[in-house]
Amino acid sequence: MEYNFKREARKQYFRYFRIWFIGLAILAVVCGVLGVMRFLESRRGRTNNEAPAERVYDYADVLTDAEEEQLRRYIAEKEEALRIDIVLVTVNQSVEGAEAKEQYGYRSVTWEDNMQDLADDFWDDNKYGYNKGFNGDGILLLHNWYEGQNGEQLSASGKVEETLSIYDLHTVLYAVDDYYETDPCRAYLAYVDTVEELMIRNGTRKFEGGLGVFIVPLIAALIYAAVHLIQRPAKNTTAVNAYVQGGQPEMHRRSDDFIRKSVTSRRIQTSSSSGSSRGGGSGGGGGHHVSRSGASHSGVSHRH
Amino acid sequence: MFFRCKNCGGNVVYSPERHKMFCPYCESEQREERAEGDNNAEMTICPNCGGEVKVGAHTSATRCAYCDSYLIFNERVEGQYAPRMIIPFQLGKETCKKSIREKFKKCLFAPVDFLSEVRLDSMEGIYVPYWFFGYDVRCVFQGEGTKLRTWRSDDKEYTETSYYAVNRDMSIRFRNIPVDASEAMPDDVMELVAPFDYGQLEAFKPEYMSGFYSEKYNMAPGVVEGRAKKRVDEDTGKLMRENIAGYHSVRTIRQDIQTGNSEVSYGLLPVWKYIYHYRDKEYPFYVNGQTGKIVGTAPISRGRVWLYAGTLWACLTAGFLMVGLLVMLL
Numbered sequence: 001m002e003y004n005f006k007r008e009a010r011k012q013y014f015r016y017f018r019i020w021f022i023g024l025a026i027l028a029v030v031c032g033v034l035g036v037m038r039f040l041e042s043r044r045g046r047t048n049n050e051a052p053a054e055r056v057y058d059y060a061d062v063l064t065d066a067e068e069e070q071l072r073r074y075i076a077e078k079e080e081a082l083r084i085d086i087v088l089v090t091v092n093q094s095v096e097g098a099e100a101k102e103q104y105g106y107r108s109v110t111w112e113d114n115m116q117d118l119a120d121d122f123w124d125d126n127k128y129g130y131n132k133g134f135n136g137d138g139i140l141l142l143h144n145w146y147e148g149q150n151g152e153q154l155s156a157s158g159k160v161e162e163t164l165s166i167y168d169l170h171t172v173l174y175a176v177d178d179y180y181e182t183d184p185c186r187a188y189l190a191y192v193d194t195v196e197e198l199m200i201r202n203g204t205r206k207f208e209g210g211l212g213v214f215i216v217p218l219i220a221a222l223i224y225a226a227v228h229l230i231q232r233p234a235k236n237t238t239a240v241n242a243y244v245q246g247g248q249p250e251m252h253r254r255s256d257d258f259i260r261k262s263v264t265s266r267r268i269q270t271s272s273s274s275g276s277s278r279g280g281g282s283g284g285g286g287g288h289h290v291s292r293s294g295a296s297h298s299g300v301s302h303r304h
Numbered sequence: 305m306f307f308r309c310k311n312c313g314g315n316v317v318y319s320p321e322r323h324k325m326f327c328p329y330c331e332s333e334q335r336e337e338r339a340e341g342d343n344n345a346e347m348t349i350c351p352n353c354g355g356e357v358k359v360g361a362h363t364s365a366t367r368c369a370y371c372d373s374y375l376i377f378n379e380r381v382e383g384q385y386a387p388r389m390i391i392p393f394q395l396g397k398e399t400c401k402k403s404i405r406e407k408f409k410k411c412l413f414a415p416v417d418f419l420s421e422v423r424l425d426s427m428e429g430i431y432v433p434y435w436f437f438g439y440d441v442r443c444v445f446q447g448e449g450t451k452l453r454t455w456r457s458d459d460k461e462y463t464e465t466s467y468y469a470v471n472r473d474m475s476i477r478f479r480n481i482p483v484d485a486s487e488a489m490p491d492d493v494m495e496l497v498a499p500f501d502y503g504q505l506e507a508f509k510p511e512y513m514s515g516f517y518s519e520k521y522n523m524a525p526g527v528v529e530g531r532a533k534k535r536v537d538e539d540t541g542k543l544m545r546e547n548i549a550g551y552h553s554v555r556t557i558r559q560d561i562q563t564g565n566s567e568v569s570y571g572l573l574p575v576w577k578y579i580y581h582y583r584d585k586e587y588p589f590y591v592n593g594q595t596g597k598i599v600g601t602a603p604i605s606r607g608r609v610w611l612y613a614g615t616l617w618a619c620l621t622a623g624f625l626m627v628g629l630l631v632m633l634l
Contacts, residue, residue: 006416008416009416009608012412013611013612013615016412016612017615017616017619020615020616020619020623021619023623024619024622024623024626027623027626027627027630028626030630031626031629031630031633034630034633034634035633038633213621213624213625213628214621216620216624217616217617217618217619217620217621217624218617220616220617220620221613221614221616221617221620222613224612224613224616225609225610225612225613228412228413228609228612229413229604229609235496236495236496236498237499237597238495238498238499239499240539240542240543240546241539241543242498242499243478243479243480243481243535243539244476244477244478244479244539244543245477245478245479246477249443249474249475249476249543249547250474250475250476250477251472251473251474251547252473252474252475253471253472253473253474254471254472254473254474254547255469255470255471256449256468256469256470256471257468257469257471258466258467258468259448259467259468259469260466260467261464261465261466261467262464262465262467263462263463263464263465264462264463264465265460265461265462265463266460266461266463267459267460267461268456268459268460268461
């Protein structure tokens with residue numbers, strides 16, 4: 001008999017929590033599947049074979065051969081870890097004014113437009129991107145060393161575009177700005193390092209539940225226990241006329257005679273609505289755009 | 305006395321389900337004969353088997369522990385102790401067990417054997433002695449009532465207050481206000497077990513007691529009448545308020561409540577009693593043997609409370625953590 005009680009209590013327990021257990025089991029399975037998928041994805045190699053192997057294009061010739069080689073190795077190492085393409089291009093050509101527009105066939109006369117086009121087109125034309133050749137994952141730094149037009153342009157694509165904000169892209173360029181005058185190689189290493197740091201920081205989603213993960217359920221459990229511990233006592237359900245013969249009193253007199261009336265008035269206070277004006281503010285310039293080939297990029301530029 | 309089956313000689317009892325006498329041994333109906341026993345002064349000898357029967361000072365019906373016959377003690381149901389009326393049990397033990405199971409099945413934290421068959425089978429049907437009081441009450445009320453009407457016009461709100469002279473004069477005949485006449489029964493619980501449907505009140509017959517326990521009254525009417533009068537005062541006040549409803553406010557100018565003729569009679573009402581023992585404490589449950597109303601508080605198993613609350617905490621925590629993990633993986 002004792003055994004049956006325990007078995008019945010066990011059954012009641014599992015029946016009561018079955019929705020919870022089933023829900024948790026489903027969550028666990030989903031987490032497991034996603035975890036395996038993420039693991040397999042991390043083990044998968046580069047899938048874009050259309051792009052050239054070269055990552056460092058020093059057209060401005062500001063790097064020594066050794067520095068170029070150092071950068072190539074460093075970029076290759078980081079690409080493997082981050083699973084993105086990291087490209088560096090240095091140029092030394094005018095990108096501003098009508099003369100440059102005519103000479104190089106730019107779409108604009110402004111430095112910013114043409115730097116953006118140059119960076120985007122270089123990326124798109126070479127089909128860069130770790131996972132695919134169009135809208136693929138990666139970032140390109142274009143540094144123009146032309147006298148009077150010195151400055152950098154970043155062009156991010158794919159998951160880099162999704163992961164790094166415009167603020168982050170500026171942060172990358174500030175890292176470059178710190179060293180480009182004294183040590184270009186160090187500046188470009190800083191470019192790679194900053195991209196890596198920001199990709200890891202932004203790309204890793206953290207669960208910020210803190211102690212609340214334990215405390216909130218604890219409070220809920222205590223409330224649950226308290227609610228179930230309190231038992232409602234039986235109510236007196238005897239009707240007021242339960243013991244009255246015939247169910248109703250016998251009325252001998254029932255009169256409601258009007259005596260008088262009085263009227264009072266008061267002024268209704270209405271609250272006057274105050275007009276509110278909303279100050280208009282111009283939004284910051286968006287950093288996302290579509291390149292001439294139709295690919296999506298985000299980008300910022302710093303001109304010195 | 306006890307009731308013997310003409311068919312098999314077994315003890316015939318009153319069956320609430322059949323509403324007639326029934327022999328549980330040969331299952332014959334209405335085949336009883338009254339058998340008088342040797343009801344000596346102490347009333348300790350079972351007239352059926354001769355075994356000693358423990359009898360309380362006020363017991364009027366009990367069960368012999370040896371032969372399971374239900375014995376009724378003549379001296380305690382006759383003469384000054386003769387009940388004038390009785391509501392026979394309408395609900396049998398099985399029905400009451402079902403009602404208790406139904407009511408407490410969602411009581412998760414009750415001990416595991418709280419609703420077990422063995423425990424519930426210890427339930428006893430008891431006829432509780434009651435005094436039934438009756439009063440004729442005359443109630444005169446004189447007061448001033450107000451009714452309000454408000455409306456708006458432009459930027460003003462107007463309130464019109466109408467005053468009325470409210471007069472009521474009514475008689476209320478309270479009949480059969482039950483007050484238990486047993487020292488052993490808790491007064492508050494007996495009030496909560498009520499109401500009973502007096503449509504099933506019948507003249508007392510000892511046959512109805514066979515199969516149940518009972519007591520003779522052991523509290524005089526004068527001792528318990530205060531409870532009946534309290535009830536009269538409360539109900540009169542409520543009925544008066546019901547009759548002067550519809551006013552925004554009522555100011556009492558005069559209220560005169562006079563209690564006139566009163567009457568009292570003695571009767572028995574059916575109650576099932578189930579006592580659950582848990583950790584050296586008794587948890588009594590009373591079930592109205594006519595309507596099935598249950599009064600009682602289930603015991604709490606602290607172990608189960610912690611088990612369920614702990615499981616809930618673990619489930620919620622695990623859920624939060626897994627959702628967090630999911631967010632990180634997506």
